[in-house]
Amino acid sequence: MSKTLKIFLVWLLLIGFTLPSAAYSTQFADSGETLRLHWAAKLIPIAFSTSLIKPNPYVKPDSDIQGAIERSLEAWEKAADIKFQVFWTDKQTVSPTGKSGDGVSLVTIAQTPENLLLFGADANTVSARTRIFFNRRGYITEADIVLNPYEQFSTDGSHGTFDFEATLTHEIGHLLGLDHSSVTGATMNEHQGKNGVYNLSAFSSRTLAEDDLAGIRALYGGNSDEENCCGTLAGKLLSSSGKAAKNYQVWAEEAESGRVAAGVLTNADGVYRVEGLRSGHYKIYAQDFGSETGRSFSVEELGEVNVVKGRTQTLSKKLKSATKDFDVRYIGFNAQVSELAVPVNGGKSYVIYVGGKNLDAGKVAIGFNSPYISVTPKSLTDHKYGADISVVSFEVNVAPETPLGEYSFFVRSAGEATEFAVGSLTVEKFVNSWNSHFLLPRD
Numbered sequence: 232m233s234k235t236l237k238i239f240l241v242w243l244l245l246i247g248f249t250l251p252s253a254a255y256s257t258q259f260a261d262s263g264e265t266l267r268l269h270w271a272a273k274l275i276p277i278a279f280s281t282s283l284i285k286p287n288p289y290v291k292p293d294s295d296i297q298g299a300i301e302r303s304l305e306a307w308e309k310a311a312d313i314k315f316q317v318f319w320t321d322k323q324t325v326s327p328t329g330k331s332g333d334g335v336s337l338v339t340i341a342q343t344p345e346n347l348l349l350f351g352a353d354a355n356t357v358s359a360r361t362r363i364f365f366n367r368r369g370y371i372t373e374a375d376i377v378l379n380p381y382e383q384f385s386t387d388g389s390h391g392t393f394d395f396e397a398t399l400t401h402e403i404g405h406l407l408g409l410d411h412s413s414v415t416g417a418t419m420n421e422h423q424g425k426n427g428v429y430n431l432s433a434f435s436s437r438t439l440a441e442d443d444l445a446g447i448r449a450l451y452g453g454n455s456d457e458e459n460c461c462g463t464l465a466g467k468l469l470s471s472s473g474k475a476a477k478n479y480q481v482w483a484e485e486a487e488s489g490r491v492a493a494g495v496l497t498n499a500d501g502v503y504r505v506e507g508l509r510s511g512h513y514k515i516y517a518q519d520f521g522s523e524t525g526r527s528f529s530v531e532e533l534g535e536v537n538v539v540k541g542r543t544q545t546l547s548k549k550l551k552s553a554t555k556d557f558d559v560r561y562i563g564f565n566a567q568v569s570e571l572a573v574p575v576n577g578g579k580s581y582v583i584y585v586g587g588k589n590l591d592a593g594k595v596a597i598g599f600n601s602p603y604i605s606v607t608p609k610s611l612t613d614h615k616y617g618a619d620i621s622v623v624s625f626e627v628n629v630a631p632e633t634p635l636g637e638y639s640f641f642v643r644s645a646g647e648a649t650e651f652a653v654g655s656l657t658v659e660k661f662v663n664s665w666n667s668h669f670l671l672p673r674d
């Protein structure tokens with residue numbers, strides 16, 4: 232049976248200016264990447280434009296905009312040592328580009344010429360943009376957010392709209408100084424789906440991933456009730472030829488649960504630094520982050536570390552750089568594949584898809600490091616999606632007691648070459664009712 236190619240075009244969220252960024256988590260004020268953008272004060276004033284709540288064509292009527300705003304801000308406040316001071320204003324338009332703005336950090340959806348300028352040619356692909364102003368010392372002085380008034384937003388999961396709360400939560404991350412994350416299921420990942428992708432509501436990004444939490448703790452320190460915050464892991468990776476292993480994804484998984492704790496990318500010198508980790512035991516992995524054409528090398532486990540509050544552990548390695556003959560590019564659900572994580576619930580089973588090159592159900596194994604998630608034996612099935620992509624599906628069983636968060640699965644060939652889809656399954660409280668059967672708790 233042949234299916235038509237259903238690779239979803241995924242709507243990208245992009246920030247309103249470009250800066251070089253080696254780390255997943257932070258934006259830098261300088262090309263040497265020494266000054267990380269962040270607010271100097273722990274109390275951050277933010278003004279919401281009445282354009283968001285006045286009847287308009289861009290927000291579905293009766294949406295709970297005020298509730299969504301409160302929850303978005305609270306998600307970040309709970310994560311780090313920061314508070315927002317909220318104002319409402321009749322102001323509609325963001326500050327134009329320049330050395331400094333008007334000092335008001337505005338969130339708006341008004342269709343004014345200056346607001347529309349932020350989207351340029353990307354008006355049909357970007358859900359929102361954030362424009363940041365900062366001083367020479369790397370302190371953010373203003374951050375303006377425009378929700379794309381060419382799009383439609385909602386808070387009830389309406390098909391074909393962007394979720395207002397998910398979009399705002401991501402943009403507030405930029406406002407605070409975070410850049411995009413390499414972890415697929417993180418709120419700060421650059422891909423955002425509209426409601427309806429995978430035939431699901433796109434609520435995932437409302438909830439911050441462990442990776443997002445680590446990033447914001449790295450910038451502002453943990454919330455005062457966070458006892459185990461924070462430790463740092465740092466190191467340098469070399470390829471087998473001795474050159475700097477640049478653009479490698481280095482990520483930490485909680486050793487016991489297999490949950491993704493944080494992921495970063497190595498810089499041009501092969502150096503990585505994961506801050507904001509809670510004290511605990513982690514397994515550390517590295518794999519080349521690849522390019523448009525995919526990843527070349529097999530994943531490598533760097534080792535296990537005990538991260539201790541207030542300390543920096545180092546873990547450096549010369550990699551074996553073993554090549555592999557397959558590639559994992561897409562994840563999928565309900566016969567659709569995209570670059571978005573699949574949200575699942577504990578206590579249920581789901582059929583997950585993986586798409587890429589040279590994937591063959593008879594030749595690869597798929598599994599999870601987490602003791603909470605298993606792949607049903609012999610459930611791997613090939614699907615024909617066209618000549619340019621090979622797609623395999625498999626059934627996963629998510630134990631009822633699985634901690635909420637992001638989990639990775641691996642694809643391994645007979646030759647032991649392995650690739651991880653980092654944080655591609657996100658265990659959530661939002662209901663994904665497409666389960667294939669219910670599971671009982673383990674005794």
Ligand SMILES: [Zn+2]
Binds near residue numbers: 405411420421
């Ligand atoms: Zn973004």
